[in-house]
Amino acid sequence: MADLTIVGCGNLGSALINGLAAAGGHDVTAYDVDEAALERVAPYAARTTTDVETAMASDTVVVAVKPDIVGAVLSEFDLSADQTLVTVAAGVSRNYVAARTDATVVRVMPNLAAETQDMAAAVTWDEVDEDVRVMLADLGSFVEIEEELMDTATALNGSGPAFVFYTIQAMTEGALAEGMDETAAETLAAQTVKGAAETVLRSDRSVDDLIDAVCSPNGTTIEGMEVLWDSQFADAMGAALAAATRRSREMAAERADE
Numbered sequence: 487m488a489d490l491t492i493v494g495c496g497n498l499g500s501a502l503i504n505g506l507a508a509a510g511g512h513d514v515t516a517y518d519v520d521e522a523a524l525e526r527v528a529p530y531a532a533r534t535t536t537d538v539e540t541a542m543a544s545d546t547v548v549v550a551v552k553p554d555i556v557g558a559v560l561s562e563f564d565l566s567a568d569q570t571l572v573t574v575a576a577g578v579s580r581n582y583v584a585a586r587t588d589a590t591v592v593r594v595m596p597n598l599a600a601e602t603q604d605m606a607a608a609v610t611w612d613e614v615d616e617d618v619r620v621m622l623a624d625l626g627s628f629v630e631i632e633e634e635l636m637d638t639a640t641a642l643n644g645s646g647p648a649f650v651f652y653t654i655q656a657m658t659e660g661a662l663a664e665g666m667d668e669t670a671a672e673t674l675a676a677q678t679v680k681g682a683a684e685t686v687l688r689s690d691r692s693v694d695d696l697i698d699a700v701c702s703p704n705g706t707t708i709e710g711m712e713v714l715w716d717s718q719f720a721d722a723m724g725a726a727l728a729a730a731t732r733r734s735r736e737m738a739a740e741r742a743d744e
C-alpha cells in the first residue's frame with residue numbers, strides 16, 4: 487500500500503485526504519500544526535499527527551501549506567534521497583524546493599475537486615514517479631507539462647473551479663430571472679456543466695462540432711449562442727486566465743528573491 491503524508495490539512499490538504507480515502511489503497515498520514523484541522527480529517531486518514539518525525543516517515547510527502555510558509559516547513563523536514571516530496575504551492579518552483587530537500591521533487595498543480603476524485607492536475611517531474619502517478623490517477627485526471635507552464639496551469643485548473651462556479655452562478659441567475667426557483671436552477675446549471683465537461687472529455691469531436699450538434703437550425707440554442715458570440719464572454723475568460731497567470735508569476739518572483 488502506498489504511504490504518503492499530507493502536510494497541511496486546510497482546503498486543499500483535506501480535499502486530497504478525502505479523495506484518497508474514497509479511492510482506497512493509500513496509507514495516509516495527516517500532519518498539521520492546527521489540531522482542529524486534524525480533527526476534521528481524522529475519519530479519512532490512517533493517522534493524524536503533529537509530530538514531524540512521524541510525518542517524515544512516508545515514502546511520499548505532499549506539502550500543502552500556503553506558499554509563503556513552504557520554506558519554513560521544508561526547514562523542519564529532513565527527507566532523504568529515496569523519498570519524494572510533492573509541492574502543490576502556487577508560484578513555488580521545483581528549484582526553490584530542491585534547494586531545501588534531498589528528496590526527489592515533483593511539482594503538481596491540483597485543484598479542490600480532489601475531494602470527489604474529479605481533480606484536474608498538472609505535473610512536472612524529471613521522470614514518472616509511480617506512487618505520485620497512482621495518487622493523481624486515483625484523484626482524477628492529470629497531464630504532464632513543462633514547468634514554465636505551471637503558472638498557466640495555476641490559472642487554468644488551480645483557479646479554474648472559481649471561474650466555472652461563476653459561470654454556473656450566471657446561468658442560475660438567468661434561470662431565476664425567468665422564474666425558476668434557485669435550488670432547481672442551480673442543480674440544472676451545475677449538472678449541465680458536469681455533463682458538458684464529460685462530453686468534451688469523452689468525445690473525439692472538437693468543441694466547435696459539439697456546439698454545432700446542440701444548435702439545430704432555427705432552434706433555441708443558436709439564439710443563445712448568437713448572443714454569446716457577439717459578447718465579450720470569451721475575452722473576459724481569457725483576461726481572467728491571464729490575470730491569474732500573471733499573479734502566479736509575481737508570486738514565483740517573490741519566492742525567487744528569498
Ligand SMILES: NC(=O)c1ccc[n+]([C@@H]2O[C@H](COP(=O)([O-])OP(=O)(O)OC[C@H]3O[C@@H](n4cnc5c(N)ncnc54)[C@H](OP(=O)(O)O)[C@@H]3O)[C@@H](O)[C@H]2O)c1
Nearest residue numbers: 494495496497498518519520523550551552553575576644
Ligand atoms: N485551495 C486551492 O484551491 C488550491 C489549489 C491548488 C493549489 N493550492 C495550494 O495548496 C496550498 C494550500 O492551500 P490551502 O488553500 O489548502 O491553504 P489553507 O487552507 O490555509 O491550508 C493550509 C494548512 O496548513 C496548516 N499549516 C500552517 N503552518 C503549518 C506548518 N508549519 N506545518 C503544517 N501545517 C501548517 C494551516 O494551519 P493554520 O490554518 O493554523 O495556519 C492549514 O491548516 C497552497 O500552497 C496553495 O497554493 C491550493
